[in-house]
Amino acid sequence: MSDHQLRVSKIRNGTVIDHIAAGQALNVLAILGIDGSEGYGLSIAMNVSSGRLGRKDILKIEDRELSQSEVDVLSLIAPEATINIVRDFEVIEKNRVERPDRVSGLLSCPNHNCITNADEPVETAFEVISDGVRCNYCGTIIHEDIADHLAVE
Amino acid sequence: MRHDHLISAAQLSRSDVEAVLDRAGEIADDLAAYRDSRPGLVLGLCFFEPSTRTKMSFDAAAKRLGGSTIDMGSVESSSVTKGESLADTVRVIEGYADALVLRHPSEGAAKLASDFVDVPLINAGDGAGQHPSQTLLDLYTIREENGLDDLTVGIMGDLKYGRTVHSLAAALANFEVSQHFISPESLRLPRSVRFDLHEAGAQVREHTELEPVLSELDVLYVTRIQRERFPDESEYRAVAGEYQIDADTLAAGRDDLTVMHPLPRVDEIAPDVDETDHARYFQQAHNGVPVRMALLEMLLENHGGIS
Numbered sequence: 001m002s003d004h005q006l007r008v009s010k011i012r013n014g015t016v017i018d019h020i021a022a023g024q025a026l027n028v029l030a031i032l033g034i035d036g037s038e039g040y041g042l043s044i045a046m047n048v049s050s051g052r053l054g055r056k057d058i059l060k061i062e063d064r065e066l067s068q069s070e071v072d073v074l075s076l077i078a079p080e081a082t083i084n085i086v087r088d089f090e091v092i093e094k095n096r097v098e099r100p101d102r103v104s105g106l107l108s109c110p111n112h113n114c115i116t117n118a119d120e121p122v123e124t125a126f127e128v129i130s131d132g133v134r135c136n137y138c139g140t141i142i143h144e145d146i147a148d149h150l151a152v153e
Numbered sequence: 154m155r156h157d158h159l160i161s162a163a164q165l166s167r168s169d170v171e172a173v174l175d176r177a178g179e180i181a182d183d184l185a186a187y188r189d190s191r192p193g194l195v196l197g198l199c200f201f202e203p204s205t206r207t208k209m210s211f212d213a214a215a216k217r218l219g220g221s222t223i224d225m226g227s228v229e230s231s232s233v234t235k236g237e238s239l240a241d242t243v244r245v246i247e248g249y250a251d252a253l254v255l256r257h258p259s260e261g262a263a264k265l266a267s268d269f270v271d272v273p274l275i276n277a278g279d280g281a282g283q284h285p286s287q288t289l290l291d292l293y294t295i296r297e298e299n300g301l302d303d304l305t306v307g308i309m310g311d312l313k314y315g316r317t318v319h320s321l322a323a324a325l326a327n328f329e330v331s332q333h334f335i336s337p338e339s340l341r342l343p344r345s346v347r348f349d350l351h352e353a354g355a356q357v358r359e360h361t362e363l364e365p366v367l368s369e370l371d372v373l374y375v376t377r378i379q380r381e382r383f384p385d386e387s388e389y390r391a392v393a394g395e396y397q398i399d400a401d402t403l404a405a406g407r408d409d410l411t412v413m414h415p416l417p418r419v420d421e422i423a424p425d426v427d428e429t430d431h432a433r434y435f436q437q438a439h440n441g442v443p444v445r446m447a448l449l450e451m452l453l454e455n456h457g458g459i460s
Contacts, residue, residue, distance in 0.1 A: 139345040141344050
């Protein structure tokens with residue numbers, strides 16, 4: 001039995017997100033709006049060894065599957081992640097995340113003078129570009145630490 | 154030109170630029186012929202920031218086309234002080250006007266406003282973002298003096314916050330132009346502008362001093378280094394003097410060097426340059442009227458004419 005199997009037990013139903021970049025698991029939970037109060041069974045493994053990534057994080061969330069918009073933002077901060085849907089202890093679907101062309105309403109613009117940070121009736125929108133994401137309104141590029149700009153509560 | 158709104162110079166193709174400049178040239182050649190080409194036009198001027206040249210030249214352009222303008226006045230005297238959103242303000246004013254001109258202190262304001270209105274909207278400056286109608290008159294001026302291909306253009310000053318610079322750089326990428334950017338390190342072009350220039354395959358070089366490149370330039374476009382952007386007055390003083398030009402400075406440039414500035418200037422171009430053959434900044438400002446007349450006409454044509 002491998003080291004991380006010992007640490008994180010199997011789940012009956014839900015989602016396993018594997019190959020998250022080391023240190024990003026808590027940001028992934030933030031994207032999903034999970035803080036523990038929802039009652040989902042939750043297992044978090046951080047900085048476990050990985051043949052592909054060196055170090056990685058793993059999340060197992062019982063009785064919760066992901067929406068496409070959640071997967072879209074997940075792809076920006078954990079581009080190597082795999083998402084396994086588990087039903088009755090079996091992995092019935094296994095997907096790599098794919099970078100979307102655009103994400104809406106999930107990131108805030110770091111440019112304090114961007115109109116999206118004023119009290120206007122719009123949600124943020126970012127185009128996904130080769131080296132990050134770009135605000136559709138002011139053009140500001142977020143190149144790194146995208147998770148720092150998550151607009152989720 | 155096939156656009157409903159003019160938000161960014163990046164949306165303008167080479168043929169868009171040439172079409173506007175060609176029309177502006179026809180208008181400038183015979184201003185009187187266009188006196189009543191848009192009777193009944195009502196242009197809404199929505200200026201959330203102070204403006205002299207841009208506002209007055211749009212006002213003049215509308216009136217020279219036979220139309221009129223309505224003006225929301227200063228922010229202090231408008232409903233903005235009651236907390237009205239920009240989205241609501243422009244939705245109301247579009248009911249009074251055939252087209253809107255917007256200046257706003259926030260980047261992206263024109264893009265947002267255009268999402269809420271059906272009438273043509275022109276970005277007349279959004280914070281440190283874009284100022285595309287200024288760029289069209291800049292290009293008109295450059296074309297008059299130098300043509301728009303096989304050029305070497307230097308752009309100097311506040312490249313980080315200078316919206317006229319961001320728009321001009323994007324538009325010049327449509328042409329065979331070598332662009333040289335001269336600024337203090339702290340006021341280099343923003344990442345987003347450099348990204349676009351790279352994507353467009355533009356020929357770009359960056360410098361911290363004018364002297365090494367001056368003799369190569371056909372055009373030197375000077376902008377004000379904005380003292381208010383510096384956290385420390387001494388940092389401003391350390392760089393500001395490096396970016397001032399006078400007639401002696403230009404002696405090292407080519408005889409046919411064109412010097413431009415979007416104005417207002419403070420002390421970055423000494424008054425003795427005004428008397429040289431290089432100075433084009435006042436003509437540049439005057440060109441704003443025919444260029445904006447052309448722009449208004451073409452956006453309204455796209456939109457099926459005025460109501």
